[in-house]
Amino acid sequence: MPVTHKTLVKSKQGSNAQSQQKPLAAKTAKVVSKKKDEDDGTEIGEGGDEWMHGKTLIKPPDQLDLTEAELKEEFTRILTANNPHAPQNIVRYSFKERSYKPISSVDQLAVHFFLEGNLLHRDSDEARRQKAKQGLPDEKATVVTETEDEKLETPGGGEDGAHSVDSKTGKKEQKLTNQFNFSERASQTLNNPLRERGCQTEPPPRASFSATANQWEIYDVYLEEMQKQEKNKEKAKAVPKKEDDKGKKKLTLVETQSDDLTKVAKVAKIIERMVNQNTFDDIAQDFRYFEDASDEFREQEGTLLPLWKFQYDQAKRLSVTALCWNQSYKDLFAVGLGSYDFTKQGRGMLVFYSLKNSTYPEYNYPTTSGILCLDIHPDRPYLVAVGFYDGCVAVYNLKEERPEPVYKSSSKSGKHTDPVWQVRWQKDDMDNHQNFFSVSSDGRVVSWTLVKSELVFTDIIKLSLVGAVSEGPEGVPPPTMACGTSFDFHKQINYLFLVGTEEGKIHKCSKAYSSQFLETYDAHNMAVDAVKWNQFHPKVFISCSSDWTVKIWDHTIRTPVFIFDLNAAVGDVAWSPYSSTVFAAVTADGKVHVFDLGINKYEAICQQPVVAKKKTKLTHIEFNPVYPIIIVGDDRGYVTSLKLSPNLRSKPKEKKGQELPRGPEVEIAKMEKLLSLLREPENSKGRTESWCQTDYGPQALDFRR
């Protein structure tokens, strides 16, 4: 509505038709769009009056005075596009017709404004000329545009091409592309989509391995290989033993599974010995190295140095009844324990000690009956023959684990009816069976042969009483059997052996003759406790008895060569293995007497008590075959080891410049020399001998106090 107000205002102000017609005509185009009535002009004018009541109308002086009727006269105004100023009747002279003609159509255009500009169309000639005039610096800028223009125009025709050629000659250094139909084209092949495919295998199992290759490792491996091969060979041979193998395999499996300490057994043993060596270090040193220096000053005397003492807890109440060194293992010895007391018979024990371990035995076998004697096989050091108080004999195999003997005689198989006092191994018989002899109080000397798993016995000889056979009362025939208490086999002459009896006689027997003795010696007043052949001289043997004497014999002579009275019951006597003239005896007063006939024919060169308590009786003595020690057993179950001082081990002195011949010949010669001294007055053999006197001079006699 405000627009209309403006028009109103203008129309009112421009009541002068002339002055207002031109702007009205110019605006007719616009105003036409808005419809207006003629009435509006006046009515609105009135409205305007009301609206602008502030203003008062001022009549111009030259305004026409009209009457009211004239005022209300309506004038029609029409808006047209005609130029009102354009002449409507233009006449022009036409030379053709030689007259004036009216022009029907009159140009209605009214130019309101006219300005000359200086813009040229670029394609027009003038523009081109100007470009050419502008010259080179504008080339580049215009190239693109021109080329573009050319592109646009090329489909039109070749004329433009000519132009473009012209325009181009001015341009140098430009790539000559095919101007006609150059088109850059690119194409891309289809790219196959990339796919990654992988597969992973399981990595091979890895184990890290490290080893060193030493000389000894290689050696070990070779050894194992060889053993395996040997086993394979054995398996190939022993096919029927498959079941055993399976059984063994099961055993071995069980063993390896358990975390067992049995494998440590061997090592533990070694350690025990080492610890013992440490504990008894001084003894061990003495054993090896100590030589009593004072012996140099004591010409004819020697001493015994106490070394280890062996005792076993469980053997405390038993007395040592047998001792034997092992020939192969020079530090191992066997101790038989039992009891000599008739009233105190009980169990016994077989114990093996090693010098390397003095606190605990290597092997021990408890037995039901007391042991009285034992012997270790000289060739097979694991076989031990044992004689019991109850008359049985048994053989133990040290290699086996079980505590029972491998063989044992029973009452069926000819066991003795009385205690077995001595056993001795013999050489293998013709069938390569081991055999041993035993002598017992029942008067039989029996040979036992180990056949497979049995002991087969053979009576070798029956000891009969020699002498007066008096008939007892009521015509009962008196017992004709003597009781054998000891025997010994000759070292060189195999069939020859000596038997000592309870009556005090010594019989020289042969294996071949079963009923007769070769010789009988009236040896002692009481039972012969021990009889031993000399280790070197083939003719000499020694015997001892509880009648306090030790006697040395030449077996060709029926009377003793030497007699020694030791003031106490002699338990045992033993020759030394290194000298033919040295022997040792033990007595019930706890003393050890060592004699060397080469040095002193009358007295012991050493008499030494070796046990603490005087009441202890020494029962057995043995020399070690290699080391200069002796072991002594007593009736309390202890075994004491003693080292012989140098004087006791003397060898014949060397003469200057002469090499000393070693070996048994020397010893034999030594003994022979001694004997020859005593044998000279052989003429007076016929005289009857008494026990304490011989005709061979006072030299052999030993009066004690």
Place this chain on the structure above:
Amino acid sequence: MAEVEETLKRIQSQKGVQGIIIVNAEGIPIKTTLDNSSTVQYAGLIHQSVMKARSTVRDIDPQNDLTFLRIRSKKNEIMIAPDKDYFLIVIQNPSD
């Protein structure tokens, strides 16, 4: 098995023995009479020593083998007896 136990007991009761350790081939102590830390220490150190000693002996002569090793020190003596799978260590003070 019982024999071994007995033997070990006897060793332990010997005078001056401070302890016994049994070590397996890999150097791990199996049985011991000492406390844990000492055991572990002894086992580890001695294992190496024994391996070295054994190697020495065998390198000189592959047919030879180590039977036992004694290490005597001012205060005590360590005795080691090696075996194929185990070895036994005993510590003793011999002057007691």
